[in-house]
Amino acid sequence: MYSSPTKAPFCEKEGLRRGAWSPEEDDRLVAYIRRHGHPNWRALPKQAGLLRCGKSCRLRWINYLRPDIKRGNFTADEEDLIVRLHNSLGNRWSAIAAQMPGRTDNEIKNVWHTHLKKRLDDERKLAAAGGGGGRRPQTRKQPKAAKSAAAVKREATPSVSVDTSSGVTCSTVTESSPSSADGDHRRQQQQTQHAAVKEESFSSGGELPAAAAAPTAAADMDESFWSSTEVTGMMAGLGDMDEELAIAGTSSAAAARSDDMEFWLKMLLESGDMRDLAVL
DNA sequence: AAATCCACCAACCGCCGTATG
């Protein structure tokens, strides 16, 4: 529901697919992003031959296809971290995700709504009732063996590699927005996210099999994409990529960005807003 | 064995802020 009638809705619905992604669509999206990155989400589906809106493509990539996503159950430590971060940050899922590499805001949000919230409610009730309050009621089901149709289909399609076992766990937006924990987080996030998105783009490249990462493909990448400091910094760490693309000295930029994150964390800790994170 | 309930999670929607012409 856009306030301006001149503004097109986020996704024109005529002729565009919705719902679960097919393995073929995943393939197309991954292949396209590997080759070209995602300088323009809106134009991407057309160029990639996908009958999806750009937003849908973006979401699919960010939440599912990105190679550095850590899949599987949340550990007890991760759950506790979510609870602590939520205490400090509230429902700022992207900010919480920023502290949890490999986890997406959507995933964290889901975990929160499905059982962490319930768990806390139970604990509060127990506390109010004067009970000792066991920390982790056994209410959570074991992870489903069966996955959604799309997930099953995807897993049957090895060409779509979302496996993180390669060890190329690139830092993504997760590192770029600690500043959002302070003040008008969205405004600050926006400034960091542009670079972070490019980094995400690269993370797909980082996962490339050597054949898919052919220099010719890399050369097709958008210039701005490859000139991003984060991207080039990451490039420096990858031996099997075209050396031309690994611009010297950019890894220090990544280090500087890491320092930046620590700065903001420190600020928050000192302000007392995230005091309970100090144990981390 | 069938019906129903419920947990999980992928995906959608609406809104907002920034970038751009």
Added chain:
DNA sequence: GCATACGGCGGTTGGTGGATT
């Protein structure tokens, strides 16, 4: 300065499948 395009975030929904009755 204004209008529009775009990217991103958080809230919510709907489909799926396991658990329970």
